[in-house]
Structures are given as structure tokens and as C-alpha cells.
Amino acid sequence: MPSTADEIAANLRTQIQRGELQPGDRLPGIETLAERYSVNRQTARQALNQLKAEGLAESPGGRAGTIVRQRPTTRxxxxxxxxxxxxxxxxxxxxxxxxxxxxxxxxxxxxxxxxxxxxxxxxxxxxxxxxxxxxxxxxxxxxxxxxxxxxxxxxxxxxxxxxxxxxxxxxxxxxxxxxxxxxxxxxxxxxxxxxxxxxxxxxxxxxxxxxxxxxxxxxxxxxxxxxxxxxxxxxxxxxxxxxRYPLQRRGAARWPVQPSTGDYYSAGSQP
The missing domain is CATH 3.40.1410.10 (Chorismate lyase-like)
Structure with missing residues (x-):
């Protein structure tokens, strides 16, 4: 059964998230995807466009085709x-x-x-x-x-x-x-x-x-x-x-707190 655009995009997305496809790597082209997944060109194009819409891929122009987009790892x-x-x-x-x-x-x-x-x-x-x-x-x-x-x-x-x-x-x-x-x-x-x-x-x-x-x-x-x-x-x-912001202890969460189940460790339980 031919794959859907969502299924093709999910497969490529997984490869990107696992690092199998690195930033700058070229993704399979429309013709390659159509043949690999037994779909028409429109379905293959939709799959690539979906990854672009998610910010995972981009088309820089020229003959580069669609590549994995470089995204920041820290904010x-x-x-x-x-x-x-x-x-x-x-x-x-x-x-x-x-x-x-x-x-x-x-x-x-x-x-x-x-x-x-x-x-x-x-x-x-x-x-x-x-x-x-x-x-x-x-x-x-x-x-x-x-x-x-x-x-x-x-x-x-x-x-x-x-x-x-x-x-x-x-x-x-x-x-x-x-x-x-x-x-x-x-x-x-x-x-x-x-x-x-x-x-x-x-x-x-x-x-x-x-x-x-x-x-x-x-x-x-x-x-x-x-x-x-x-x-x-x-x-x-x-x-x-x-x-980023710290979380404040308030109300009954202020230390020291009363454990919900009594003194757990003195009852013989181990960490």
C-alpha cells in the first residue's frame, strides 16, 4: 500500500531527530521519495513541505534541493x-x-x-x-x-x-x-x-x-x-x-513539610 505524505514525513523526521540525517544533509528528492514509497510526485512534495513548515528542513536554492535545517541547540x-x-x-x-x-x-x-x-x-x-x-x-x-x-x-x-x-x-x-x-x-x-x-x-x-x-x-x-x-x-x-525562573515554595510546601505517609524511612523502608 502506498505511503501517505504524513508517513513519509514521519519517517524522515525520525531520522533527523535521531541524528541519522545531520544539519546540511540533503534529503531525498521528490523523484526518489516517489519511487521509494510508491507514491506520486505530489505526495512526495507534500511530505517535504511538511518538514519545511515544521522548521526541520529548508530549500536554500540552487541545486541544493531540500536539506536538513541547522537549528540552535541552546537558547x-x-x-x-x-x-x-x-x-x-x-x-x-x-x-x-x-x-x-x-x-x-x-x-x-x-x-x-x-x-x-x-x-x-x-x-x-x-x-x-x-x-x-x-x-x-x-x-x-x-x-x-x-x-x-x-x-x-x-x-x-x-x-x-x-x-x-x-x-x-x-x-x-x-x-x-x-x-x-x-x-x-x-x-x-x-x-x-x-x-x-x-x-x-x-x-x-x-x-x-x-x-x-x-x-x-x-x-x-x-x-x-x-x-x-x-x-x-x-x-x-x-x-x-x-x-527561566525559580519555583517558590509557598503555603504547605514550605520546608519543613509534613510527609503524607508519616516517617517513611524510620518505618524500615529503604531509599
């Missing part, structure tokens, strides 16, 4: 601590030296706010909201970059109108804290997303590579009196970056 860990230098706040030492990417500088505009950001801001989806969007990254390693879009609550823009223009050293966060005379608080939500074409182009994402998305909510005050002033939509390669 740059993004600290989610807020730190500060003479320029203002930043998220961890790995990005302190990052700068705005030439040709992809700051854009200030008023646009309809997307639904998920609107919910965090506590406003109606589609409301026209001030947006400050920029792309920054590592000047020495251009593949390490991120997109950041800051959506500001209309009320804070009314209170701090400089947010719609040049904010100077320290940026938006300094101007808000100066006005409020109190510190901002931040909370983040980390998800994965499929990039749209513009995001993939700006972030240099090959086909099949997911996007790491972090929604950072900036608030003044705490608890029921907290006022959300900005939501920052941060996007980066899900293949090049990771987020």
Missing part, C-alpha cells in the same frame, strides 16, 4: 527581572547592551487595540490607543532581536501627554513614575504564538519557527486599587530564546 535565557542603568529600565543583563535596530526605529501611532490587550487594559477592543512600537537587538548578533509594542491606557496619555512624543532618558516608565510619584509594578504572561508575515520578516524567523510572546502589564498601585497604565507586547524567536 539565550531571558531574565524577567527588572533592572536599571543610566538609560532606564531593562529586563535582565543579557539585553542591557541591546539597541534600536537601524531602519526599524521607534514608531508612534494611534491604532485600534487588539482584544487580548484591551482586556488587560480594561477597555473596549478596537478603541484607538497610543502605540509606541520598536525593534531592538544585539548589535553584534543580529539574529537576537525582539519586537516590543507598548499600548497605553487613554487615561494615562491624557495625564502624561509627553508619552505621545519624545520621552527622553528613562523613557515612558520614568515619565509615568515622575508624574505619579510612586513606582510601577509589573506582571507578565508568557505564551507561544504563530508570527504573521511582518513579524516573521522583522524577527528573521524561518518558516515553522514559533514566536515567544510576553504580555507585560504595568500598573500603579496594588490589589483592587491597581491602575493598569500600559501593556507591552514583546515578541521574539521561540527557537533562540527561553524564559
Amino acid at each position: 539565550l535565557v531571558r531574565s524577567r527581572n527588572i533592572e536599571r542603568d543610566h538609560l532606564g529600565y531593562y529586563s535582565g543583563p543579557t539585553v542591557q547592551h541591546w539597541r534600536t535596530i537601524q531602519g526599524l526605529g521607534l514608531a508612534i501611532d494611534t491604532r485600534p487595540v487588539p482584544a487580548d490587550v484591551a482586556e488587560l487594559l480594561g477597555i473596549t477592543p478596537g478603541t484607538l490607543v497610543l502605540l509606541r512600537e520598536r525593534a531592538n537587538g544585539d548589535p553584534e548578533q543580529p539574529q537576537y532581536r525582539q519586537l516590543a509594542a507598548s499600548w497605553f491606557h487613554p487615561d494615562i496619555v491624557e495625564d502624561v501627554p509627553v508619552l505621545a512624543g519624545g520621552t527622553g532618558l528613562g523613557g515612558s516608565y520614568d515619565r509615568i513614575e515622575e508624574w505619579a510619584q510612586q513606582p510601577l509594578q509589573w506582571e507578565e504572561e508568557v505564551t507561544a504564538a504563530t508570527p504573521n508575515p511582518a513579524e516573521a520578516e522583522t524577527l528573521l524567523l524561518p518558516p515553522g519557527v514559533p514566536m515567544l510572546r510576553i504580555l507585560r502589564v504595568a500598573s500603579l498601585g496594588r490589589g483592587s486599587k491597581a491602575r493598569v497604565v500600559e501593556v507591552q507586547d514583546i515578541r521574539m524567536s521561540g527557537e533562540l530564546f527561553s524564559v
